[in-house]
Amino acid sequence: MRRKGITLVELLVVMAIVALSAGGIFFAYRSLVRETIRQSLFAKNEQDVEVLLTSLRKDLEGIGFGVPMDRLKVGTPTCNGLTDFAGSNSVVGIAFNCLSGNDELYFLNLATRSFRNSGCWWAIDGSGNVATQGRRWTLEDCPSIPPTGENLLCLDMASKATTSCNSPNTLIFTMGDRTSVGDFAVRYYLSNANLPKECAPNTFNLLKQVNGDSTGRPIASCVAVFRVRYFDGQGYTTNIDDINNLRAIRLCLLMQVGGKMDTQMDPPNRFEQCGDITINPEWRWYRWKLVEEDIPLRNIRK
Template sequence: MRRKGITLVELLVVIAIVALSAGGIFFAYRSLVRETIRQSLFAKNEQDVEVLLTSLRKDLQGIGFGVPVDRLNVDTPACGGLTAFAGSNSVVGIAFNCPSGGDELYFLNLATRSFRNSGCWWVRDGSGNIATQGRRWTLEGCPSSPPTGENLLCLDMASKAVANCNSPNTLIFTMGNRTSISDFAVRYYLSSTNLPKECAPGTFNLLKQVSGDAVGQPIASCIAVFRVRYYDGQSYTTNIDDIDNLRAIRLCLLMQVGGRMDTPMDPPNGFEQCGDITINPEWRWYRWKLVEEDIPLRNIRK
């Protein structure tokens, strides 16, 4: 006798096969989505790294911009000592191995504040004529003459001493509504406060604090290491006796790129010139970007 239909066992087998197939498709889809998101996050963070480095290069290359000769000295600041540094006669200093984590970099740069004409400067030649130099921090062109209504700092072209702004052979810098060069003192440092949950354990936020600000503003997150060294043209050092020997700042960063991974990989364990890195075991589950480069200093010659 011919059997019609299907048995309960056959139905259960078909259901099981469909369920397994659906489960496999679901897990494959989920893995694909996760990998796509992860790769997108990596790409985004790689772009963030370049944005951060561009900002750091701009700030550090401008060390000494608009600074009179009597402040072209190297300081040995204390950790967390922005107020003291701002009141010193120094243009740059590094505090090493601070309790907040890593090193702290201090410097003066008249272009570090983002007011309208920040980064602009002018030259009054021997005949009293004014020529515009530089560009605004927004990369726009500067006014053809020093703006009225803004405070100016003028330096003798030869000696770099403070001079009368109407004198010939004078460099003219704008300070916006600020009245003192100490208002342009900067501190870069690490802090674990308000660290995003995506960051690996043992990482920090990199903050920039300008003199007069109560706290620093976050520049980047998930920073594992931030170190700075002096370069005198021959070696990298933690001490410079004469600023005339200072050629560049060595910037060393270990930065997390993207979120936690499914597969561990060994992170970098040292810099070429900034020493070894103590690895947190949890860092193996994250991707890292090692940054080590020299930032030339061209505005600190006496």
């Protein structure tokens, strides 16, 4: 006699096969989604690194912009010493071995504050004609003449000493509502406060603090190492006596890109010019970007 239908055992077997197939598809889908998110986060972090470097280049290439001659010196700031640096006669300085052995970078740049005409400057030639130079930090054109209602800093073209704003052969810089060059002193440093949860252990936020601000503004997160060196045209050093020999600032950063991985990977363990890196064992679960770049300084010659 021919049997019709299916037995309970056959039904259970079919259900088990369907459940296993569905489970496999689910886990494969979850792994695919996780990898897609990881790759997207990695791509975003790589882009964030480029944005950070663009911002750093803009700030550091302008070191000495609008700075009088008497401040064109290399200083020796101490860690967390922005106020003292702003009151010194220095245009750039590095505080070494601060938080967890990392460095802090200090400098003066009249284009570092984001007021309307930040980055603009003008030149009065020998005949008294005024020419507009530079561009606003928003990339807009600057006014054709120095703006009224803003404080101006005027320097002699040859000596870079302060002079009358109506004198021939004069450079004119705007300071917005600020009255002191020291108000444009900047500190780049690391802090472990308010670190995002996706950052690896023993990493930091990179902050930028302008003199007068109570706290720094976060520039990047998940930074493991931040070091700075001077380049004098011959080599890299932590000490330089004559600012006329200073050619560039060497930036060295080790930054996390992406979240925690499922497999381990050895992170970079040394910079070419900034020394060895002490590796935290937990860092092997993360992907890293090692950045080492010279930023030329063109505004610091006496």
